[in-house]
Amino acid sequence: MEKPKHHIFVCASFRVGGAPKGICEKKGSADFLGYLENELIDRGLDGVLVSSTGCLKVCDRGPAMVIYPENIWYGGIDGEDALDEIIDAIENEGVADKYLIS
């Protein structure tokens, strides 16, 4: 496998010990993974990897995700429209300002 150009880490609220505990998982972040992967395929966007991760420690801004290597953090991701904006930003090499955690 080639290294991804962009790696999206979606907070799944996991804590030490593995149990999810936090706002992101409660607000449906687990469903974001499948949506993102399907949308990336539909758009033919290669080189973008999607993974779930433990708590990103920005719970008050969740649901949250971070994209590397850009180190772009997003929060308040409230559904598919938000995810579409974020994928648009990746596609256009920009930033989805509305969800940016600065």
Ligand code: FES
């Ligand atoms: S649970 Fe997602 S940032 Fe903490």
